[in-house]
Amino acid sequence: MTKTTERIVLASRPVGEPTLDNFRLEELPIPQPGPDQMLLRTLWLSLDPYMRGRMSGAPSYAKPVGVGDVMEGGTISEVVASNVPRFAKGSVVVGHTGWQTYALSDGSSVQKVEPTRGPIQAALGVLGMPGMTAYMGLLEIGKPAAGETVVVAAASGAVGSVVGQIARIKGARAVGIAGGPDKCRYVTEELGFDACIDHRAPDLARRLAAACPKGIDVYFENVGGAIFEVVFPRLNPFARIPVCGLISMYNATSLTPGPILLPHLMRAILTKRLTFRGFIVSDFSGRYGDFMHDVSAWVGEGRIKYREDVVEGLKNAPRALIGLLRGENFGKLLVRVAYPNGWEINQQRVQKG
């Protein structure tokens, strides 16, 4: 077993699109757990669009990562040494221990990963933060009724894919927007959306209108920018717009206005009685039980499917995050940081059996 831990720190704040120079890989001795601590070995690191915000010094809903500090991130880890009675060695936990191969924890901000039928890393995706973001934003703010039309961009991604599938479960028409024909095919054929529009192909507005013949009742906003511009004129009276993310703006060095101006938006809010509401998943933390109950059942029944885009090795996380912000991932983006202890033995058993 290696005696060092690797970690990726924020080397400098990006201007515009992050570059590899904004990250630095450091190697340190593995820390020793204190009397009330445990040592966690990272198995999976989740990469998510919000991380771009943490790299910036601009005020937001969460404190930025300091320059020189370990990049933030959700993780699945294995307990490799424990002085915390609740967490035995060998337990698997989900937490927010960041871009590093080992971390200390006092157990206060990690949870055991409950055994499910699926793989443990689902706790970073469909059964974790992105899944709960989709569930709460759609059901608490979007509130789709049967027969209504729900539109979501980044529809093959971790959040968008769950939004559309829950919309279908609730009897709504689900229309995705995604980048490229492969993703669109996956969204309709595998995930069962009613339609999916390729935003890279020409004539987006006309194709969106054709896919939403009765207008748009819920637009789950996770991209902003040009997609919002084409969605906006199709919003029906009383439409609800949960504002979950604005990935198209995260790398922007200045906020360039499109043809829709603030007064246009306000006038539409008034005359169409629109609801725009921003949220982050932790606003709904009291609803975790409902989320797990419903979504784990839907996953178990095959009514919610998901796809993982796995990058091997912590050192490849920076490049993968840069790609995520470009829309290069296809499905929930995960970094496999390490295999669990005993994995090789199990693999050998499988190969023998």
Place this chain on the structure above:
Amino acid sequence: MTKTTERIVLASRPVGEPTLDNFRLEELPIPQPGPDQMLLRTLWLSLDPYMRGRMSGAPSYAKPVGVGDVMEGGTISEVVASNVPRFAKGSVVVGHTGWQTYALSDGSSVQKVEPTRGPIQAALGVLGMPGMTAYMGLLEIGKPAAGETVVVAAASGAVGSVVGQIARIKGARAVGIAGGPDKCRYVTEELGFDACIDHRAPDLARRLAAACPKGIDVYFENVGGAIFEVVFPRLNPFARIPVCGLISMYNATSLTPGPILLPHLMRAILTKRLTFRGFIVSDFSGRYGDFMHDVSAWVGEGRIKYREDVVEGLKNAPRALIGLLRGENFGKLLVRVAYPNGWEINQQRVQKG
């Protein structure tokens, strides 16, 4: 008794601020009620900002008034002849019979004015559409909690005055914005708001900040434009913005953007988790009973006060509406179209008694 009825029709659609030429006074024979009709004699006509929208041909939540048609408006009327059993001659009704001295009705869209301690014309103001607009928008969308700060512009007007007073009843801090020192003095001294800012005086942003030391939790939007620009940076996380009106934009011939761009707004909605929701009072028509119960009690207890700005004579309605859109009224703007039958006799009795 006169044998003719007067009515004011939309002569032409205004471009920018309406002018007197956009209106035309017509004189016609008084119509005779048919077998299931009654003849209403208008006593009071309500003038309200939404009327500017009806004069325009642009799509909105309601059909525009046609050129040549009677201007729309809420009215209090007296039944002067009736073939509708539910409405005896002499009854007083509230309806939407428009800018005319007489109207026919089959009774389906008017209600009897229930006797209250106040004057009948309150059914066009604090106990009518503007009062209910304030009540529903503030309580259903704004949802002020005790100790929170509620800001409303046009604070001496029919809607704004009720918004602030209900905010106070709910234990919130009420901060008004109004045009000129007289209105501001009235808003604080008579209506009991905690503060009122004169938007015509310089340094609005600094004075608003001083009046809202803990930021703004609810901004009841009825003006838009420059007022919104100064409110926006002071909005607290989780602030709610009921969008009720945008009077500053109603006469605009083009929508001029201020310094706040759509991407800024979207980013703030996300990071501060703001809620913007447009509404019109009829969206909440099922809640009329709650409104009347609460607000009539508050008026009776002296906890909600109101002020009327009365213009005499239907022919003066166009000029009064033009003034309303400039903020020249002071309180709920009403046109006294006629005195009730027998009023002179009652006046004489009062003078004798």
